[in-house]
Amino acid sequence: MGELLDNIGGPQDLKAIGIERLPQLAEEVRGLIIDTVSNTGGHLASSLGAVELAIALHYAFNAPDDKIIWDVGHQAYAHKILTGRRGSFPTLRQLGGISGFPRPAESIYDAFGAGHSSTSISAALGMAVARDLDGRAYKVISVIGDGSLTAGLAFEGLNQAGHLKKDLIVVLNDNEMSISKNVGALSTFLSRKITGRFATKLKKEVESFIKTIPRIGDKLIGIAKRAEDSLITLLTPGMLFEGLGFHYIGPLDGHDIPALVETFNDVKNYGGAPVLIHVLTKKGKGYAPAESDPSVFHGVSAFDVRTGRPKKEPKKSYTNVFSSTLLDIADRNRKVVAITAAMPEGTGLDRFAERFPDRFYDVGIAEQHALTFAAGMAKEGFIPVTAIYSTFLQRAYDEVFHDVCLQNLHVVMAIDRAGIVGQDGATHHGLFDISYLRHLPNIILAAPKDEDELRHLLYSATRYCAPVAVRYPRGVCTGVDISGPLMEIPLGKAEMLMEGSQVTLLALGSMVRPAMEAAERLEGQGIKAGVVNCRFVKPLDAECILNAATSTGAIVTVEENALQGGFGSAVLELLEEHGIRCPVKRIGVPDEFIEHGTQEELRARLGLDSIGIENTVKSFIKENRKSGRLVPFRFFDRGV
Numbered sequence: 341m342g343e344l345l346d347n348i349g350g351p352q353d354l355k356a357i358g359i360e361r362l363p364q365l366a367e368e369v370r371g372l373i374i375d376t377v378s379n380t381g382g383h384l385a386s387s388l389g390a391v392e393l394a395i396a397l398h399y400a401f402n403a404p405d406d407k408i409i410w411d412v413g414h415q416a417y418a419h420k421i422l423t424g425r426r427g428s429f430p431t432l433r434q435l436g437g438i439s440g441f442p443r444p445a446e447s448i449y450d451a452f453g454a455g456h457s458s459t460s461i462s463a464a465l466g467m468a469v470a471r472d473l474d475g476r477a478y479k480v481i482s483v484i485g486d487g488s489l490t491a492g493l494a495f496e497g498l499n500q501a502g503h504l505k506k507d508l509i510v511v512l513n514d515n516e517m518s519i520s521k522n523v524g525a526l527s528t529f530l531s532r533k534i535t536g537r538f539a540t541k542l543k544k545e546v547e548s549f550i551k552t553i554p555r556i557g558d559k560l561i562g563i564a565k566r567a568e569d570s571l572i573t574l575l576t577p578g579m580l581f582e583g584l585g586f587h588y589i590g591p592l593d594g595h596d597i598p599a600l601v602e603t604f605n606d607v608k609n610y611g612g613a614p615v616l617i618h619v620l621t622k623k624g625k626g627y628a629p630a631e632s633d634p635s636v637f638h639g640v641s642a643f644d645v646r647t648g649r650p651k652k653e654p655k656k657s658y659t660n661v662f663s664s665t666l667l668d669i670a671d672r673n674r675k676v677v678a679i680t681a682a683m684p685e686g687t688g689l690d691r692f693a694e695r696f697p698d699r700f701y702d703v704g705i706a707e708q709h710a711l712t713f714a715a716g717m718a719k720e721g722f723i724p725v726t727a728i729y730s731t732f733l734q735r736a737y738d739e740v741f742h743d744v745c746l747q748n749l750h751v752v753m754a755i756d757r758a759g760i761v762g763q764d765g766a767t768h769h770g771l772f773d774i775s776y777l778r779h780l781p782n783i784i785l786a787a788p789k790d791e792d793e794l795r796h797l798l799y800s801a802t803r804y805c806a807p808v809a810v811r812y813p814r815g816v817c818t819g820v821d822i823s824g825p826l827m828e829i830p831l832g833k834a835e836m837l838m839e840g841s842q843v844t845l846l847a848l849g850s851m852v853r854p855a856m857e858a859a860e861r862l863e864g865q866g867i868k869a870g871v872v873n874c875r876f877v878k879p880l881d882a883e884c885i886l887n888a889a890t891s892t893g894a895i896v897t898v899e900e901n902a903l904q905g906g907f908g909s910a911v912l913e914l915l916e917e918h919g920i921r922c923p924v925k926r927i928g929v930p931d932e933f934i935e936h937g938t939q940e941e942l943r944a945r946l947g948l949d950s951i952g953i954e955n956t957v958k959s960f961i962k963e964n965r966k967s968g969r970l971v972p973f974r975f976f977d978r979g980v
Contacts, residue, residue, distance in 0.1 A: 342368030350424045351398040351449075362399065362597045366391045370626045372429060373417050374645060380432045381641040381763060382440050385624040385634040386485070387417035389515050392595045393483070393619060394418035397511070399597075400604035401479055407451040407467050411460035411484040413441035414638070415513060423449035433763035435937030440764060455767020456735065457488040457705050461497030461510055468506040479509065479608065486514040487682060490704030501614045502585020508614040509607060510586070513594065515623040515634075581616045590618030595625060635685055639764075658812045659756055661791040661822060663688030665798050666725060666754075668826065670696055676802055679714050679726040681707045687727035687756055707732050711739035711751070718749035723802050727754040730770025730811065731761070737776055744807045745780045751808075752801045758787070758811035759850055759900035760943055765936030770811070771929050775905035777809055778878045784808045784831065785877040787849030791817040792824070793875070799826040813850045813900070815939060834881035840870025843961060844888035844895055845953070848874050848907045851898040851927075854943075857950035862957060869896075869957060877907050880914055889915060894964065895924045896957055900948060903928040925960040927953060 344361060345368040348354055357365060370391050377384045395418065397408055403423070410416040420438065421429055425447065431437025442450040452463045464482035471478060488494055489512070501508055578588035587610065592599055600619065607615045624630030629648030630637035642651045670676045670692065677699040684690040684702055693700040703710045707728055714724035733740070733755060744751045758770040778785050784806055788794040794812050801808040837852070838859055847855035852873045859869040870892055872884060889895055895915075897908035908926030915924065929946060943949045947956055 342371065344368055345372065345421075345426065348422060348426060351403055351422060354395070354398055354422055359399070359598055359601060362395055363392075366395055366595075366597065367626070369395070369418050369421055372421060372426070374627050376430055376432055377417075377640065378643050378645045379430070380434060381639075381643075382417070382433055383414040383639050384627070385630045385637040386412075386414035386515075388627055388630055389594075389621040389623040389625045390415035390483075390513060391418045391625065392597050393511070393513060393600065393621065394422060396597050396600035396604060397481065397483070398422050400601050400608075401481060404448045404451070406479040406481065407464070408449075408481045408483065409452045409460045409464045409467070410442050410454055411482065411488050412457045413454035415483070415485065416442050416454075419449070420447075423447055433765070433936050435935075435941050437936075439936060441767060453767075455764070456732065458484070458491035458494040460484050460488075461494055461501065464508055464510070465497055465501045465504070465506065468501075468508045469504070472506065479507070481509045481511060483511045483513060486512060487705055490682065490706055492706065492708065498581075498584050498586070505585065505613050507611065509604075510614065510616045512590075512616060512618045513621055514591065514618060515621045578618075581618075585613055586616040587613045588616050588618065590616075590620075592617065592619045594619035594621035639686075655816045656791070657816060658791060658794060658814070659686075659688040661794055661817060662727070662754060662756070662798065662812065663691050665795045665826070666692055667695055669799055669802055670699065673723065673802065674699075675721065676723045676725060677701065677717060679703065679710050679724050681705060681710045681728055681732065683727070683729070686729070687754070689727055707736040708739050711736040711753075712743045714751045715739070715743040715747065715749050718744075718751050719747070723750055723752065725752040725754055725798075725802070727756060729757040729768070730755045730759075730773045731757065731768050733773060734776065740777070740783075740807075741780055745782045748782045748806060750805050752798075753807075753809040754798070755809055755811040757814040759813045760934070760939050760946075760948070761814050762939045762942070763936045766933040769934050770814075771900070771902050771934065773809070773811055774877055774899065774901040774907055778907075778910060779905070780807075782807055783878060785811070786875055787811045787877070788875070789835075789847075789849065789852035789873045790820050792820045792822045793829075793873075795822060796827050796829050797875070800829045800831075803828055804831060811849065818853060829875065832876045832879035832881055834875055834884040835873040836870070836884065837873055838869070838871040840888075840892050841868040842892055842894065843867070843957060844870040844872060844892045845898060845957070846872050846874050846885060846888065846895060846907075846911060847898040848877065848900075850900050851948065851953075854948070854950040854953055855898050858953035858957065861950070861954050865958070867958065867961060874907070877910055880910060882914055882918070885911060885914060886918055886920060889920050889922050893922050894961070895922060896927060896953075896960060897924070898927045898948075898953060900943075901928055902931070904931055923960070923964045925956065927956055 344365045370388055373387055425438055428438050433440045439446055441455045444450050444453055460482040461484060464480045468480045581588045592603060603617060623634040624637055644651060678689050678692045679701045680687050680689045681703055682705045684693055703713060710726055714726045717724045755773055758773055761768045777783055784804055786797050788797050797810050801810050845855045845859060855871050859871045862869045872888060897911050899907040903926050906928055908928060912924060934942060
């Protein structure tokens with residue numbers, strides 16, 4: 341593995357290495373990250389850029405007593421390797437292996453859970469306040485990327501930290517991009533690299549000149565240094581952070597380990613204000629393909645280290661189909677605009693940005709702003725299509741409620757990565773969007789059974805003139821023909837796919853295909869199961885569902901969402917409202933957070949594949965036959 345790395349079982353072993361040998365250790369850590377991620381997939385470019393930073397932090401501070409809090413966690417692979425997980429690192433993001441993000445349940449060195457951006461400063465401040473209330477003396481360090489500073493939460497934390505004047509260290513890891521190229525006025529401000537070359541040159545020239553002045557030269561050095569610091573602060577990002585109450589240091593070369601260690605040691609005893617240390621790093625550092633295209637190597641599947649190319653050629657995904665369909669729609673309707681929150685490539689909107697640059701808006705990591713910004717455009721007659729991953733849309737719940745649904749504005753929410761996402765684990769699964777959206781008045785909530793239906797639902801969403809959310813999964817398409825013309829799907833209309841006589845499977849979105857496969861196998865075992873592609877969670881096709889309940893006398897709902905408040909709950913509510921009493925079995929995600937693993941592994945574990953659905957239906961029918969509950973519907977009082 342490596343001459344030095346083989347002997348690192350934790351931060352104490354790291355401290356036994358001479359500082360002059362730490363660059364060699366950095367290369368060994370970087371090699372392990374590249375080799376592992378090439379097999380497991382993961383967040384490569386960010387972690388490669390933060391190797392020296394992680395080494396310097398653990399060399400200077402005393403974790404786990406000192407708390408090092410990594411924002412998002414994309415940059416924390418070196419941290420995991422240095423804190424006792426070197427041997428288990430090859431299991432990264434694998435079922436039963438270590439997480440791709442900091443996770444306190446996994447290690448005492450993971451001071452706070454992460455996965456969504458911009459939380460580290462607020463969490464660190466909370467820990468610092470708790471420390472002081474307890475009369476303790478450990479250090480608290482937040483490591484945050486420049487992209488994460490585009491989120492309002494980061495500034496809320498900075499604002500209070502400056503006000504409270506707590507002993508807190510914030511390390512700003514500035515690589516000039518988050519997942520995609522950073523946008524906005526703040527990014528432009530942080531990118532004023534006058535701070536690096538200009539500051540160093542100014543310092544050397546001023547000191548050289550003043551030292552030549554007889555008798556008073558040494559005394560003037562101190563005065564000049566203070567003047568130089570003031571000038572640099574005025575001309576650089578330091579002005580912003582000093583204004584928020586922080587002592588600003590930097591920028592520093594984030595790959596110069598001795599300079600980082602020296603700075604971290606210097607600030608340990610600094611008092612009177614929180615400190616922000618601005619470091620400059622290169623995303624993808626040490627691996628040429630990642631350095632040249634860090635967006636592609638932000639999150640990657642398994643790849644060939646020699647070429648950087650994926651080991652499996654990517655196939656057409658739902659994101660691809662969304663992207664191409666939105667281009668077709670926007671060609672026809674100039675009122676359609678596209679919005680993303682720092683994810684143009686991830687959501688497929690990079691193509692829209694190229695075709696319609698004046699109608700594309702990347703708001704940065706600011707989902708709350710994205711929805712209210714969209715609401716403002718909708719209020720003025722435009723049709724904003726806001727593409728956000730399901731797990732990140734959670735951050736804008738109040739805006740969906742207050743600014744979109746309450747005002748009944750025609751905002752289209754394209755909810756990518758809905759359902760089981762896979763190896764990013766609990767922080768990234770999209771398992772709650774049905775539950776947190778369907779109870780909002782005015783909203784239309786739909787999910788396509790395949791990529792062709794995604795095309796038609798997206799087109800329909802731009803025509804419904806109401807708040808619309810269309811959820812679709814991560815991953816490969818089903819392979820159906822998508823060459824036909826776009827058609828508007830009647831609002832709330834389900835699709836009967838198979839007639840049944842003993843039970844009806846009401847399936848939604850990604851679960852329609854496995855439900856069909858299960859029904860076909862059940863038929864071979866003498867169980868005639870009907871299958872309905874429900875399409876809409878809200879409004880439900882009441883006529884179709886009630887007819888299915890009365891004709892077969894038993895219902896099984898299938899969804900890739902939390903069971904609490906999900907699609908199955910909506911069906912139960914519908915049956916109750918109409919006085920229909922029949923056995924109902926809901927298949928979905930139980931009341932727990934789902935860990936990382938492949939989509940196939942996790943769906944099998946949760947009973948959300950065709951075999952799991954088949955077995956659940958058989959058990960359901962057997963149980964209800966034994967209890968006598970599966971009887972012709974005419975024996976029930978419909979109560980309508």
